[in-house]
Amino acid sequence: MKSAPWWKEATIYQIYPRSFFDSNGDGEGDLPGVTSQLDYVKSLGVDAIWLSPFYTSPNKDGGYDVANPRDVDPRFGNLEDAKELIAQAHKRNLRVIADIVPNHFSDQHEWFQAALKAGRGSKERERFHFYDANEDGTPPNNWISLFGGPSWTQVADGQFYLHLFDSSQPDLNWENPEVNADFEKTLRFWIDLGVDGFRIDVAHGLIKEDVLTNHSDPQGLSNALRLDVAMDSEVRNALLLTVPYFDRQGVHEIYRKWRKLFDSYVGREIMAVAEAWVHPPVNATRYVRADELHQVFNFDLLTAEFDSKVLFDVVERSISLNATVNALPTWALSNHDSPRVASRIGEEQARALALFVFGLPGSAYVFAGQELGLPDGQLQDSDRQDPTFLRTNGQIKGRDGARVPLPWSGNTTPFGFSTGKPWLPISQCWRDLTVESELADPKSSLHLYRNALELRKEFLVGAGGIAWLESSQHGAKNDSLLSYSRGSITVVMNLSDSAKECDASGKLIIVSGGTVDARDGKKVIPARSTAWFLA
């Protein structure tokens, strides 16, 4: 029997290099720092690492503003360091996924600099979205940047360029074949260097339609696209159907071409996962049709309430929608763009949800620090660097809280992360959350993750679909138990604030918190906890 490709049900560990481990004392994590901690990464039981961007960049948006996609930024090291990281990862049987950012370049990229010089009507400007001002001097349309403020910036000769994100991130014009040619070169560059896959940033954004048409409610649309702005879900969903720059059909042609490129590396099993925030949810499945990409992120768990009906719906929908295109879902509780799960839903709930999710079919993504149960870092406004904060004059706090460097060892901040001053401050309260202190505590979140990932590999990877159990009362909001069986494992999550009985059979093999007692032949699951039973 041919074995499943490596990525099919992999556990993938997301590393934000600037916040992982600093090897040279300048206060910022770097590639040699990652390499030096690969034994730790391996010990978690993950299959692969995904590295957020480490390319040459002025770092206006945490490196998602790329000035040279085929080189390493000096703050992170150099190409030799990247090669060494890949080699050391492979030596430990860890795959490496690079982040590719095709929606925009940095304004410091040589193409954009050339476009500024070459002037209106030039072929250099055709690689971006340059347009003249309206007659009254206003920008070509009224779209609002996803980071706040207008999505157009005017250059010296009066033309405007489009940027869905920061003004330092000009959007590329994917109608221009030179753009795809350059990205294929970049993909090959990294594959030839040894990477095993790509996370595709803003994968749904490359094709724009109606660039010269105003949107009827740009502010509403901008709020709808922001997960940190509360909004009635029907209003939000209706607005999301009107976005003119996301999820256009043309993006799929790009990924069909890329898939051919990946598959041309016979025997390498190169994979790609799309960051595609699209609506309605069924649209996400188009990115993982057989001739397109391999995975698409499911972001629902980044915002889902800790509620049995909500979670049942998210899990059920994701599994069944993906099944229509023969794909498996992905699960992520945290990433560098959202509040950390322990802060969002609470520490015990975060552990319970992680253990619940690790039993499910598909790939699980773990954001570095999640395994420690890290909350968001507490920051002063003067610490913040996220362009969202800067572009909204501080109205939106931004994503820096999730990006605070990891605490490794010792009793005082910065806990071994760096011998210098970390780029974001690490609170002294993280003293009991260091890798070192959690390794010493068998009840720590770190041990839970390690044990869970080992059991997942032993009993669940490749075990097929799930069957919801009757004890799962997912019909109404606020029911306490959610449970499924898969292969030889039964997974029971108690979402309520008191212990609950359930009639799962089998032997307890792991619990996310507290102890499971037996009473009258039933199992008693502690409050806010998940348990696995082996038949």
Ligand code: GLC
């Ligand atoms: C993606 C990244 C985010 C970045 C944005 C613009 O959403 O995850 O961090 O700011 O793209 O590149």
Ligand code: CA
């Ligand atoms: Ca460094």
